[in-house]
Amino acid sequence: xxxxxxxxxxxxxxxxxxxxxxxxxxxxxxxxxxxxxxxxxxxxxxxxxxxxxxxxxxxxxxxxxxxxxxxxxxxxxxxxxxxxxxxxxxxxxxxxxxxxxxxxxxxxxxxxxxxxxxxxxxxxxxxxxxxxxxxxxxxxxxxxxxxxxxxxxxxxxxxxxxxxxxxxxxxxxxxxxxxxxxxxxxxxxxxxxxxxxxxxxxxxxxxxxxxxxxxxxxxxxxxxxxxxxxxxxxxxxxxxxxxxxxxxxxxxxxxxxxxxxxxxxxxxxxxxxxxxxxxxxxxxxxxxxxxxxxxxxxxxxxxxxxxxxxxxxxxxxxxxxxxxxxxxxxxxxxxxxxxxxxxxxxxxxxxxxxxxxxxxxxxxxxxxxxxxxxxxxxxxxxxxxxxxxxxxxxxxxxxxxxxxxxxxxxxxxxxxxxxxxxxxxxxxxxxxxxxxxxxxxxxxxxxxxxxxxxxxxxxxxxxxxxxxxxxxxxxxxxxxxxxxxxxxxxxxxxxxxxxxxxxxxxxxxxxxxxxxxxxxxxxxxxxxxxxxxxxxxxxxxxxxxxxxxxxxxxxxxxxxxxxxxxxxxxxxxxxxxxxxxxxxxxxxxxxxxxxxxxxxxxxxxxxxxxxxxxxxxxxxxxxxxxxxxxxxxxxxxxxxxxxxxxxxxxxxxxxxxxxxxxxxxxxxxxxxxxxxxxxxxxxxxxxxxxxxxxxxxxxxxxxxxxxxxxxxxxxxxxxxxxxxxxxxxxxxxxxxxxxxxxxxxxxxxxxxxxxxxxxxxxxxxxxxxxxxxxxxxxxxxxxxxxxxxxxxxxxxxxxxxxxxxxxxxxxxxxxxxxxxxxxxxxxxxxxxxxxxxxxxxxxxxxxxxxxxxxxxxxxxxxxxxxxxxxxxxxxxxxxxxxxxxxxxxxxxxxxxxxxxxxxxxxxxxxxxxxxxxxxxxxxxxxxxxxxxxxxxxxxxxxxxxxxxxx
Numbered sequence: 001x002x003x004x005x006x007x008x009x010x011x012x013x014x015x016x017x018x019x020x021x022x023x024x025x026x027x028x029x030x031x032x033x034x035x036x037x038x039x040x041x042x043x044x045x046x047x048x049x050x051x052x053x054x055x056x057x058x059x060x061x062x063x064x065x066x067x068x069x070x071x072x073x074x075x076x077x078x079x080x081x082x083x084x085x086x087x088x089x090x091x092x093x094x095x096x097x098x099x100x101x102x103x104x105x106x107x108x109x110x111x112x113x114x115x116x117x118x119x120x121x122x123x124x125x126x127x128x129x130x131x132x133x134x135x136x137x138x139x140x141x142x143x144x145x146x147x148x149x150x151x152x153x154x155x156x157x158x159x160x161x162x163x164x165x166x167x168x169x170x171x172x173x174x175x176x177x178x179x180x181x182x183x184x185x186x187x188x189x190x191x192x193x194x195x196x197x198x199x200x201x202x203x204x205x206x207x208x209x210x211x212x213x214x215x216x217x218x219x220x221x222x223x224x225x226x227x228x229x230x231x232x233x234x235x236x237x238x239x240x241x242x243x244x245x246x247x248x249x250x251x252x253x254x255x256x257x258x259x260x261x262x263x264x265x266x267x268x269x270x271x272x273x274x275x276x277x278x279x280x281x282x283x284x285x286x287x288x289x290x291x292x293x294x295x296x297x298x299x300x301x302x303x304x305x306x307x308x309x310x311x312x313x314x315x316x317x318x319x320x321x322x323x324x325x326x327x328x329x330x331x332x333x334x335x336x337x338x339x340x341x342x343x344x345x346x347x348x349x350x351x352x353x354x355x356x357x358x359x360x361x362x363x364x365x366x367x368x369x370x371x372x373x374x375x376x377x378x379x380x381x382x383x384x385x386x387x388x389x390x391x392x393x394x395x396x397x398x399x400x401x402x403x404x405x406x407x408x409x410x411x412x413x414x415x416x417x418x419x420x421x422x423x424x425x426x427x428x429x430x431x432x433x434x435x436x437x438x439x440x441x442x443x444x445x446x447x448x449x450x451x452x453x454x455x456x457x458x459x460x461x462x463x464x465x466x467x468x469x470x471x472x473x474x475x476x477x478x479x480x481x482x483x484x485x486x487x488x489x490x491x492x493x494x495x496x497x498x499x500x501x502x503x504x505x506x507x508x509x510x511x512x513x514x515x516x517x518x519x520x521x522x523x524x525x526x527x528x529x530x531x532x533x534x535x536x537x538x539x540x541x542x543x544x545x546x547x548x549x550x551x552x553x554x555x556x557x558x559x560x561x562x563x564x565x566x567x568x569x570x571x572x573x574x575x576x577x578x579x580x581x582x583x584x585x586x587x588x589x590x591x592x593x594x595x596x597x598x599x600x601x602x603x604x605x606x607x608x609x610x611x612x613x614x615x616x617x618x619x620x621x622x623x624x625x626x627x628x629x630x631x632x633x634x635x636x637x638x639x640x641x642x643x644x645x646x647x648x649x650x651x652x653x654x655x656x657x658x659x660x661x662x663x664x665x666x667x668x669x670x671x672x673x674x675x676x677x678x679x680x681x682x683x684x685x686x687x688x689x690x691x692x693x694x695x696x697x698x699x700x701x702x703x704x705x706x707x708x709x710x711x712x713x714x715x716x717x718x719x720x721x722x723x724x725x726x727x728x729x730x731x732x733x734x735x736x737x738x739x740x741x742x743x744x745x746x747x748x749x750x751x752x753x754x755x756x757x758x759x760x761x762x763x764x765x766x767x768x769x770x771x772x773x774x775x776x777x778x779x780x781x782x783x784x785x786x787x788x789x790x791x792x793x794x795x796x797x798x799x800x801x802x803x804x805x806x807x808x809x810x811x812x813x814x815x816x817x818x819x820x821x822x823x824x825x826x827x828x829x830x831x832x833x834x835x836x837x838x839x840x841x842x843x844x845x846x847x848x849x850x851x852x853x854x855x856x857x858x859x860x861x862x863x864x865x866x867x868x869x870x871x872x873x874x875x876x877x878x879x880x881x882x883x884x885x886x887x888x889x890x891x892x893x894x895x896x897x898x899x900x901x902x903x904x905x906x907x908x909x910x911x912x913x914x915x916x917x918x919x920x921x922x923x924x925x926x927x928x929x930x931x932x933x934x935x936x937x938x939x940x941x942x943x944x945x946x947x948x949x950x
Contacts, residue, residue, distance in 0.1 A: 010123055011051070012036070015058040015070060017046045023059055025087055026112045030119065039063060041070045055122050060094070068097060080133050082126030084118055126899070153243035157182045159197040168883055182245060187213040201230040201243045210250070217605050225251045243549070243575035245653055276367045280360035285310035288360035297368045299341030311364065314338060320352055329354055346370045371509050378513045381408045382520065389524035395419060396527065399431035402521045406433065406498055409517055412508060414439050414482055414499040420492065427454050427494060439481040439501055452476050454495045457487040465511055467504040486511065488518035493525040547696055552699045557581055561704065565711040574711050575607030579873050582685055583609040590686040592616040593673070594623065594632055597680035601625055603636055606681065613663045623658040630656040632684040635670035641672040641681060643701050646690040660686065669693040671702050675709035678846045683708065707820070713817055716842055727844045728838040728866045729825065733832040734857035738808065740786045740827035749773035753825040764810040765791050767895040768802045775800040782926045792913065794896040801895035811854050837866065876937045882928060889914060889924040
């Protein structure tokens with residue numbers, strides 16, 4: 001700010017030309033600090049540049065120039081310097097020019113009496129001008145501050161001027177900003193807030209607002225906080241003539257203040273809620289500071305701690321060695337005990353250090369380690385429990401261990417273990433402490449469902465702790481003395497229960513330790529279960545290996561037997577080979593095959609392995625079929641597999657067992673030799689060890705019995721073809737579902753079948769002679785039956801033939817498998833007559849059973865022996881030489897009337913029925929005729945004449 005200059009301490013410069021210097025003399029008469037006089041303008045300017053002058057007094061008439069020109073030059077370099085122009089003669093024109101040039105005071109020479117006051121006024125005006133210019137410079141400095149946004153406003157808030165920072169931030173030119181309302185700038189979210197600040201400043205009050213705006217920071221707009229101040233600008237009279245608005249970016253300051261407040265709040269909350277307590281004392285132990293959270297450990301308020309007086313009252317005397325503290329400066333991890341306001345004892349870990357905080361010299365930080373020490377002691381006990389559980393081998397042993405150790409680990413009186421019974425789906429108590437029995441009584445068995453707390457815990461797998469279990473709606477026993485109870489799942493094994501008669505006995509530590517003990521028990525139970533599963537698996541693998549070994553051995557036996565069956569020519573060879581293979585290489589101890597005698601009263605051996613002990617055994621036991629006890633006799637009577645796992649069982653009830661055991665036969669199996677309703681006897685095998693015939697061996701031997709029976713049937717069929725003697729059986733069949741019977745009733749005709757059968761894939765073709773109905777009607781009716789796949793006529797008129805394609809199985813094929821021949825079948829509307837020929841080697845009774853099992857109502861009408869008149873191998877020889885197609889063609893021709901005289905159907909018609917050409921038909925017929933005559937000639941001893949066509 002410019003200093004106030006007075007005439008007494010001012011430095012004056014007089015510019016006057018000539019010998020006479022009335023102006024200079026008059027100025028020197030004044031009381032001034034310094035008066036200098038120069039004769040011309042040049043000297044005056046030099047003096048002003050070299051010396052600080054407070055006021056210039058100049059005459060108008062100067063050497064070569066005028067005082068007015070001096071004034072103009074002075075104003076170019078120093079606009080604020082006070083200048084007094086003293087012309088010799090004044091006039092209005094000069095005075096006007098002087099004022100226009102910026103003169104400070106104008107005084108004609110004739111008025112030198114007023115020079116003193118005129119200079120005083122000039123000095124005062126200069127001082128004021130300097131002040132004004134100083135303020136203007138200060139304002140410009142503030143206004144142009146690049147770190148602030150500044151505006152000058154009219155009292156009504158219109159912008160008169162804006163600094164560069166504001167223009168750049170608003171991305172607007174000066175022309176766009178001038179004369180617009182300051183309150184409508186895009187920055188302000190609320191025009192009303194800025195408008196209210198402008199109104200307050202226009203009324204003469206400084207208005208300050210802190211606003212959030214979006215400012216272009218060079219990388220896009222970003223939120224900023226501005227401190228906006230609007231000040232009134234007054235004139236000399238105090239009236240508000242303009243407003244000055246200034247906005248300063250205080251975003252960082254606001255952020256720091258916010259962080260500071262948050263930090264202060266954090267420290268306040270931390271001090272109030274941290275578990276460690278800080279205390280500061282002087283050298284005498286008197287408290288100088290008590291942390292607000294002191295109640296966390298000691299239960300006292302900070303005022304109550306102050307009232308104790310010294311630290312010794314709280315932590316006890318001789319807490320530490322003062323000499324050691326003086327040497328070290330800090331002592332850490334000092335363990336001590338202290339009693340809180342409720343009388344509970346706490347284990348503390350105290351650090352002591354020397355400090356200098358206000359009046360305090362020693363700082364104590366106290367940490368409550370009661371819970372930690374309790375946890376450490378419990379974990380030590382739990383470690384012992386875990387070590388013991390490593391050697392536990394059964395689930396009851398584990399249950400007893402955790403119940404016994406629960407008191408030491410958890411410091412709770414009652415504990416019990418419930419085991420899940422998978423068979424009955426219940427939780428069954430397996431161990432309980434004496435405290436549980438005293439406070440609750442015996443625990444009941446509970447279903448593993450939501451009806452009980454233990455069931456819920458087991459199903460959800462989540463522990464439940466009750467401060468007062470009586471408040472639980474699913475409490476099973478309201479009379480219990482237990483209050484605090486915890487239920488913890490033991491995985492899939494059950495539930496662990498602990499309790500106390502006190503309410504809210506479970507804190508965080510006790511819950512954690514309870515779950516740790518349960519987890520340890522669960523791990524032990526898992527280990528025991530895994531080991532049991534491993535043992536079971538090992539036993540199963542061993543069993544399967546043994547089974548596989550036996551199976552491989554049985555497969556080897558079966559392969560050998562199959563090879564023997566393929567090469568066998570007679571039934572005796574088959575039975576002998578089977579017995580020998582079963583007992584070879586000590587596979588089994590004894591094997592024999594027997595069949596019922598002619599009277600059907602007892603079994604007779606037809607083959608055995610040849611050992612002497614086996615023959616002795618067969619001679620010593622009863623094989624009666626009336627009261628069968630021996631395995632072979634039982635199977636012969638029941639036709640079911642008989643297995644004796646151990647001969648020793650019921651040893652004294654059945655004599656055959658003693659006979660078997662005396663020969664080291666310890667187990668036995670008898671399987672029927674049955675094939676398609678035919679039974680060819682019984683195969684019985686004995687082993688020198690118990691349980692030698694497991695399920696696999698039984699199945700293999702049962703299948704072997706069917707294979708042997710099939711092989712015997714094949715041999716019997718071959719033998720039957722060579723046999724001349726046969727037994728002819730005639731049956732009356734009253735089965736209404738039989739296809740021939742249904743067709744005969746429906747068309748009121750007679751259907752005859754003489755045994756001609758052709759086999760196709762999935763079907764059987766038979767030629768049926770029709771008497772009493774049209775063949776077309778029979779064929780049409782037959783196609784409506786499910787058992788008939790297709791039907792077509794072969795001949796015309798009465799006595800014609802129908803070819804039926806029947807679904808398998810067909811009775812003729814089942815009989816043929818055993819060498820039995822379906823000789824004739826005749827169905828009438830009233831009954832069906834069936835005639836079969838049974839070879840001498842086949843049991844007629846078994847053959848009758850096959851027929852009886854094929855129909856619902858069968859009656860055997862006659863049985864007689866017949867002899868074949870043709871050479872015995874003529875038919876088989878002919879069938880061996882004919883192809884299936886040749887046989888089909890000649891059958892169709894025969895039943896179609898081609899060989900009748902006159903012919904009922906031509907060869908072309910038969911060929912069309914067969915779907916072949918006429919040439920192919922005739923070729924097949926000629927080859928069949930040639931083959932037939934060749935066989936006849938060979939069988940009668942006459943040589944056949946070969947031909948190129950044969």
